[in-house]
Amino acid sequence: MRIDVVSIFPAYLAALDLSLVGKARTAGLLDLRVHDLRDWTTDRHRTVDDTPAGGGAGMVMRPDVWGTALDDVLTEGATLVVPTPSGPSFTQRTAEEWATRPQLVFACGRYEGIDARVAEHYRSAGVRVEEASIGDYVLNGGEVAALVMIEAVARLLPGVLGNPESVVEESHSVAGLLEYPVYTKPPTWRDLEVPPVLMSGHHGKVARWRRDQAIERTAARRPDMVAALDVDSLDKKDRAL
Numbered sequence: 001m002r003i004d005v006v007s008i009f010p011a012y013l014a015a016l017d018l019s020l021v022g023k024a025r026t027a028g029l030l031d032l033r034v035h036d037l038r039d040w041t042t043d044r045h046r047t048v049d050d051t052p053a054g055g056g057a058g059m060v061m062r063p064d065v066w067g068t069a070l071d072d073v074l075t076e077g078a079t080l081v082v083p084t085p086s087g088p089s090f091t092q093r094t095a096e097e098w099a100t101r102p103q104l105v106f107a108c109g110r111y112e113g114i115d116a117r118v119a120e121h122y123r124s125a126g127v128r129v130e131e132a133s134i135g136d137y138v139l140n141g142g143e144v145a146a147l148v149m150i151e152a153v154a155r156l157l158p159g160v161l162g163n164p165e166s167v168v169e170e171s172h173s174v175a176g177l178l179e180y181p182v183y184t185k186p187p188t189w190r191d192l193e194v195p196p197v198l199m200s201g202h203h204g205k206v207a208r209w210r211r212d213q214a215i216e217r218t219a220a221r222r223p224d225m226v227a228a229l230d231v232d233s234l235d236k237k238d239r240a241l
C-alpha cells in the first residue's frame with residue numbers, strides 16, 4: 001500500500017518514522033511519502049492561501065496550489081482523504097476498509113480549510129474523496145488527524161503487527177465490544193490482585209470472563225455501541241466459549 005501526506009508542515013509527520021509504522025516502511029510493507037505543499041507554489045513567497053470569499057476571519061487554502069500538488073501525487077485508484085471536523089466519523093470499520101485501498105492521499109488543511117472546489121473537482125474526476133473526522137473537536141490542521149488515521153490503517157496491513165491475533169481481540173473489533181481489562185505480573189500489587197480466574201489456567205473460563213468484562217464495559221462506557229451490538233454473532237461466539 002502507498003500512503004501520501006501533503007502538508008505545509010511535513011515535519012509534523014516525523015512520528016511516522018518511528019515504531020511499527022517506521023518498521024513497516026523500512027521493511028517495505030508500506031510506501032509512505034510526505035510532501036511539502038509549498039513545493040508546488042510558484043511565487044517568491046511560496047503562498048498557499050488567500051482571503052475567504054464572502055469575507056470572514058482567517059485564510060483559505062488556494063485550489064490552484066492544491067490542484068497541481070494532487071495531480072502529481074494521486075495515482076490510479078487512489079483515495080483522497082481530507083481530515084476535517086465536518087466529516088463523517090473515522091472508525092475502526094473505516095480503517096479496515098481503507099487498509100484494502102491501493103493508495104491513500106491525505107490532504108492536510110490549515111487555516112480555515114481548503115477551497116471546497118478541490119474536493120469537488122476530484123470527486124467529479126472520479127477520484128474517491130473521503131472527508132473524515134477523528135472526533136467532535138477542532139484541531140489547528142489536518143496533520144494530527146492524519147497521523148491517527150494512518151496509524152489505525154497501517155497496523156492492519158499484513159506483516160505490520162508481530163501478532164495479527166492482537167487485532168482480533170481489540171476494542172471495536174470483537175462484535176463491536178470494547179476490550180476487556182488486561183493484567184500481568186505480579187499477582188498482587190499494592191494489595192490489588194489479578195482476578196483469580198485469569199490465574200486458573202482454565203481457558204474456557206478465562207474467555208467467558210473476558211467476554212463478560214467486554215460486555216459490561218461497553219454497556220457502562222459506550223451505551224451508544226450497545227444499540228448497534230451484533231447480538232447473534234455475540235451469542236454464537238458465547239456458545240463456542
Ligand SMILES: NC(=O)c1ccno1
Nearest residue numbers: 083084085133134139
Ligand atoms: N476533528 C478532526 O478530525 C479535525 C481535522 C482537522 N481539524 O479537526
